[in-house]
Amino acid sequence: MSHGRPGTRGPYVRPMRGWWRRDPFFVRYMVREATALAVLVYAIVLTVGVVRLAQGEAAFDGWLRALRSPASLLLHAVLLLSMVVHAHSWFEIMPKTMPIIFVGGRRLAARTIQRAGWAATVAVTVVVFALALWARG
């Protein structure tokens, strides 16, 4: 292979700066990755809650009050939306992470795997809601 032969320049390497803005697919990918931050933020919020619980009733009530503030409600709305986007984009890529599965001689479709993921999400959400309502009442 001859590169950079005398009197000529070698192969030209194009810069990667701003690569993720070049295609809507990459923008969506970056958004997907960013939603992981939302998960992190919510994990921190819950962790603080656990710590406050350990510190006694007054501390825990203080945490609960803080959660009801307008700023917190706004934050939680953003986090909830991010979680939904996160779940959607994760289920979109999930079939790609699994080996080919044959059911009854036919290949399990990606759509089936995605629907199973959403079904599980909805089921867990329903169960958690039910538990929360039962705990309150």
Place this chain on the structure above:
Amino acid sequence: MPEAVKSVELEVLRYRPEQEDAPVWQRYRVPYSHDMSVLQALQHVKDELDGSLSFRWSCRMAICGSCGMMINGKPALSCETFVRDLLPGPVRIEALAHLPIERDLIVSVDGFVKKLEGIKPYLIPKEPRTLAQGEYLQTPEQLERIESFSSCINCMLCYAACPQFGLNPDFIGPGVLALLHRYNDDSRDGGRAQRMEVLNAEEGVWSCTAVGYCSEVCPKHVDPANAVNQNKVNSAKDYFLRFLQPKGATR
């Protein structure tokens, strides 16, 4: 509407290392017909307007993998991309992204070929068989497991799609890893252990962050994203099993 269009403009990124330091855009106007591919448009340029425009092509039917290029910002095979879908133009044509440009629309392919050569891309039979014993047996279902992964035409559109490869040219990349997986998953093959080192390396599956654009652009539905990401589990299993097995054990 299509009948009114008589010609279309192409904007092609030229690079002639013997003349210029950096690539420059050049415009051409070519006659238009309804079933014209971008490749045919480029051939018109070379035949009639500018013989110095260099690009690879051969089969014209999306099976040889020669004619990959960026068309309006997306990796595509020029022989099966039709100008009618890109009207009114101009059609922007550039060499495949993430690869060094040698000249005009020609990129360096030898890096890819070296990676391909490095993964033991051949059948390492699980058990020996003489020719007199005939073919190895393989059921249609076993064949279907590797059907998509064995369809890769080495066109490198997936490399142009993969930002991780763009950022790190040492990444083995989607196409080669799909081929590696094709052999690992072939029911006749017993060479998985020999290919593990490539998979496990930093430049193996672990450079992949599941962007998924590779599978999106693949013209043969190979699904390299699946091949790579399936093998993250295998690579992790291999890593942990190593602690459970005495040194020198083979699987």
Place this chain on the structure above:
Amino acid sequence: MDVFKADVAIVGAGGAGLRAAIAVAEADPSLTVALVSKVYPMRSHTVAAEGGAAGVTQPHDSLDAHFHDTVAGGDWLCEQDVVDYFVAQAHEELVQIEHWGCPWSRTADGRANVRAFGGMKIERTWFAADKTGFHMLHTLFQTSIKYPSIRRFDEHFCVDLVVDDGRVRGVVAIDIASGEFRLIQAKAVIIATGGAGRVFRENTNGGIVTGDGMALAYRHGVPLRDMEFMQYHPTCMPGTGLLFTEACRGEGGFLLNKDGYRYLQDYGLGPATPQPRNKAMELGPRDRLSQAYWHEKQKGRTISGPHGEVVHLDLRHLGEQKLRERLPQIYELALIYLGVDPAREPIPVLPAVHYTMGGITADIRTAAPLPGLYSVGECSSVGIHGANRLGSNSLTELLVFGKVAGVEAARDAVSTQHGNPSALAKLADAARESVLSVVAPHDGGDRIATLRREMAQSMEDGCGIYRSGSTMQATCDKLAELKQRYRRVRVDDSSAGWNTERLLALELGYQLDVAQAIAHSALQRKESRGSHQRLDGYEQRDDVNYLQHSLATYQGDDAPRIGYGPVKITHLPPGIRAYGEAGEHYDAVSHAEEGARA
């Protein structure tokens, strides 16, 4: 000039070249193989082959049946000892490539499946979906990586053979990326550069199929044999010429004219049955089917389309599921290129040039008359196909004779020395000078594309499916004129690296020489046989005068000299080529006669 010393040099890294390289490496790992190709191996045109590779497999099949189908299919112009060897080795070679990983399509119990194919009495065509050439090529390329003795020269364009002291001593090639010339010395050279279909206007071939190796051998005095026999494949895409595999018909597709009528039954291929019957109707041989199209066109029974007169390939009755499973690639081709859904509409098709039956004269060991030179694959005329090739014989040919070429070249190389270095260097320099003068800037010359278009149109007009003396003569005259104009061909690009315009100019030179061999061989053959059919008083086969191979010998700027050589006939004397119902009757009678004789 850079010099590389190899034991065996192979020009062309398609199926035949790769199989030969592997054969040399296995025969003797100590021999260095230089595998020289103007494209990366996986781009070679083997990749586009679709239908399958034939080899006797089923218990009720026999070598004799495959032999008979091939020799009759070739209209008795085959070298029968070569065909005997070919059919006997076929099955083993198909098993060998399976052992190397080729993903052959399977029966339910895991064995390699076989399908029906044109002109074959019994199903014996192994297939890998409808991308057999693709799978075979990639398997061979990937397998070749196992052998460290194979040294590849990818994207190196061969410009000459080096012949010294009556023997081939190597090749000269341009490293395309840099434009540098390289001398690759070798003790034996195998040419595996493929066919020359691009000399015709409408063809299934990729841009690289320009007869390079044929022209190189031809220019060094090796006769090109049986060049007049160019195969028209009956079912190709209008406009581009892209191939719709014969397997479409093997799976049960119909060919219909504008009245929706299966017209092949009017041409001795009937009767028309709803299920495919071997060697009948749509499973007749390619030359007969292409000729039937021509007659339908004369009668005004074809359908007018934007790219000429077409007939319909009807696959609707196969159903979408079977089509997607057995013919996935052609499904996509019809959909993407034509916007036609084969499960719902018939596909417009017409014949286009597909295969070059003739080529470099090769004996059963693939050796050319020039010592040290071997040829294999479509560029070679080893004697299997005669006047018309049966589909699925050529992919098997790559394997069977690829191995032979490798083994023979290895044997030759071991008992030979390299040529005299300074003599070879001088010859290599002369080759470079010659190339540079061809591609030098010429004022007032024609563009490459102009000459190429005129050549291709003239070949289609004069050497098409049906030929007559006057049209062939016109083509011969035109080619002589084009060769003169070629001396001043205009090449704008004067760069060194990646100068593909220069390569196109050199390829045009090869094509003009090969086209001349085709046209003159056709003009001189005053009979009709296989794919060479005449309308000017020579409509019949003439075994008295023309049961012979044509041999075209290069005469520089003058027209080639056409001579003739004998055909080796061993155990199947010339008979009638009969297909359809007539064929079954004929086969039954001739088997009875053979039985009576035995």
